Amino acid sequence: MITHYCPECWNSLQGTELTCPNCGFELARYNQLAFEEKLLVALHHPVPERRIMAAQILGNLHSQRAIAEFEKIIAADNDYFLLRAVLLAVAKIKHPRQLDILSRAAQHPSSLVAHLALELQQKLRESQPIDEWDHNTT
Numbered sequence: 001m002i003t004h005y006c007p008e009c010w011n012s013l014q015g016t017e018l019t020c021p022n023c024g025f026e027l028a029r030y031n032q033l034a035f036e037e038k039l040l041v042a043l044h045h046p047v048p049e050r051r052i053m054a055a056q057i058l059g060n061l062h063s064q065r066a067i068a069e070f071e072k073i074i075a076a077d078n079d080y081f082l083l084r085a086v087l088l089a090v091a092k093i094k095h096p097r098q099l100d101i102l103s104r105a106a107q108h109p110s111s112l113v114a115h116l117a118l119e120l121q122q123k124l125r126e127s128q129p130i131d132e133w134d135h136n137t138t
Contacts, residue, residue: 007041036063043069052085059089060132067095074105083113084134091120091130099124 004015008025019026033041042054043066055073058066070086077083083105090101102124105117123130 005046007038010044010046036061036065039063040066040069043073048079048082051079051082055082055085055089056133059085059092062093064093064095067093067097067101071097071101074101074108078110080110080112083108083110084116087113087116087120088130088134091124 002015004013005011006013006020006023006025006027007030009020009023011020011022013020013027017027030038030041036058039054039058039061040063042050043058045051045054055066055070066089070090073086074083087102087105090098090105095101099121102117102121106114106121108114108117120130122128
C-alpha cells in the first residue's frame with residue numbers, strides 16, 4: 001500500500017484528499033510546482049531515501065536554490081547518509097559559499113562527515129571530478 005504525505009506538513013494522507021486535513025494545504029498546488037521546487041520540498045520528506053535522492057538530483061542539476069537548504073541540513077541533521085548526499089551535491093554546485101560550506105562541514109561532530117568534507121575540498125582544489133551519482137549512499 002502506498003503512503004501519501006502532505007508536502008507542507010508531512011502528515012500521512014489517504015491519497016484521496018484534495019486538501020490536507022492536518023494543515024489545510026491544497027494538494028493540487030503541489031502539482032503546479034516546478035521540478036526543482038518539488039525537489040527542494042522533498043529534502044524534508046519523512047522517508048530518508050527520498051531526501052537523499054532529492055539532494056543528489058539537486059546537485060546534478062547544479063541548483064543554486066538548494067544551497068541555502070543544504071546549509072540548514074548540514075547544521076541541523078545527523079543522518080550521515082543524507083549529509084553525505086548533501087555534501088556531494090554542494091561539491092557539484094559552483095557557488096560563492098561552496099568552499100566555506102565544506103569548511104564548516106569539516107568541523108562537524110561526526111568524523112565521517114568531517115572527513116568527507118575535507119576530501120571534497122581537496123578534490124575541488126585539485127579540480128578533480130565529483131561523481132554524478134554516489135553509489136555508496138543508496
